[in-house]
Amino acid sequence: MAEFEFKCEFCKQTLEVSDDMAGEIVDCPNCQKSITIPRPPLRAVAPAPVAPAPAAPKPPVQQSRPQPPAKPAPAPAASAAKAPVCPECKSPMQPGAVLCMSCGFHTKLGKKIKTEFT
Numbered sequence: 001m002a003e004f005e006f007k008c009e010f011c012k013q014t015l016e017v018s019d020d021m022a023g024e025i026v027d028c029p030n031c032q033k034s035i036t037i038p039r040p041p042l043r044a045v046a047p048a049p050v051a052p053a054p055a056a057p058k059p060p061v062q063q064s065r066p067q068p069p070a071k072p073a074p075a076p077a078a079s080a081a082k083a084p085v086c087p088e089c090k091s092p093m094q095p096g097a098v099l100c101m102s103c104g105f106h107t108k109l110g111k112k113i114k115t116e117f118t
């Protein structure tokens, strides 16, 4: 039957009680107020002051993070190569256009039609 000390919450008087009285309400012998005897300090369990804090924020492991699909970036060179080029003056033409706006070459007719207006 071990005894332990605690302080009265009212008069701060150090009181010595046996640990089987923990949780009981007694009258302080100093101030006569009713005080609840706290639980005795755990002596069996050695206090671990430098215990690793479990609440320490760990950097999240990102191996489960879904990898974004590697979508091919639209290469400007590819679209430029896809765009038609005037076979006459090598100027880039509008996609789907058949008439070169630079020299008037008609790709479907295979000749310049703009020169007829000059």
Ligand SMILES: [Zn+2]
Residues within 6 Å of the ligand: 008, 009, 010, 011, 012, 013, 028, 029, 030, 031, 032, 033
């Ligand atoms: Zn007291």
Ligand SMILES: [Zn+2]
Residues within 6 Å of the ligand: 086, 087, 088, 089, 090, 091, 100, 101, 102, 103, 104, 105
């Ligand atoms: Zn042209």
